[in-house]
Amino acid sequence: MKTIHLLGLCGSLRKASSNAVILRTLATELVPARIHLRLHSLHDLPLYNGDVDGGDVPAAVLALRDAVEHAEGVILGTPEYSHGMSGVMKNALDWLSGPNFKSPLKGKPTITFTATPAFTGGTRAQQQLHETLWAMQAELVAYPQIIIADVDAKICDGRLWDESARQFLANGVSALEERVRDAAPATLTWA
Template sequence: MKKELNILAISGSLRNQSSNTLLMHAMIKLATPNLRFEVYDGLSDLPHFNPDLDIEEGPVPVQNWRERLEHSDGVLICTPEYGNGVPGALKNVLDWIVSSGEWLNKPTIVIAASPSPMGGDKAHASLLLTLKMINAQVLQEGCLTIPYITLKMNKEGVIIDSKTQHALQKSLTILEEACNLKG
């Protein structure tokens, strides 16, 4: 029997009905029973990153964020692209990890989805640079950009495009395998 793995799932959007939040929940439903997901919904609770506050204990929301990341086996990020880049709230959550190291060598996949034909490619590229800098184990073969997401998923968050569903399942398999190898 395979070990149960704890995956921290993060949407880069603060909108409740964001395509990327719906996509994240759709991926959770596609996952095998060995993957136990915890959705991190504290992006809006974190203060703006300030090195003066980045002390050992730091603000309570930052402590909670770091603890949840520390206790995860892997990370799934689904993000939109805002202004040709990473949404500010998502960048802020990453900034709080730069000096603390909870993401060190943690298997991570990034899915950037957009209703545009570019599929969030600029946010995706920028996010990968930051994750590399904080030494996340980015699983490139599991990372995706998904253009025209609103045509591939219905308003209830069900993936209606079989190629997209297959690609997302493959990403989850890659994440599961990498987490088991770290085991």
């Protein structure tokens, strides 16, 4: 079976980011061997500036766009700050939407998750994130919202250990894999 190449983006720059821990747990423990999940850092991404978008685009932006372009599917994880997605995630999506709305996310199978210490688990950030992805014409994979509430109690020793959260997240990745495989062009074989 062909390996599926997925890209993970974390909307937090914190060293001890729960969302980064979850993405690393996914990449090292939860995705099956037939999936390769590569994590791409947003730490060096400058603030969006339309004056340079399409001209002298910063190297970090080009690297991000290239990573998304070459991925077959994308997983976005973000905390919820002030009832919305993080500025880090919004900034990355702004860079990915241009220039002229020619986004490498357009038509790309995508799933999202939010993880917060709050009991809401980031549902408001999820809504805002989905609204932005719809505007960019990313293909949101049909799967229930992946929200991980009370995340601090579900992470220990640098990994997501809560079995129900792990299973729900792994099932979301399976839905993403299925969509990627369904979208792949059929290979012709001759008898």
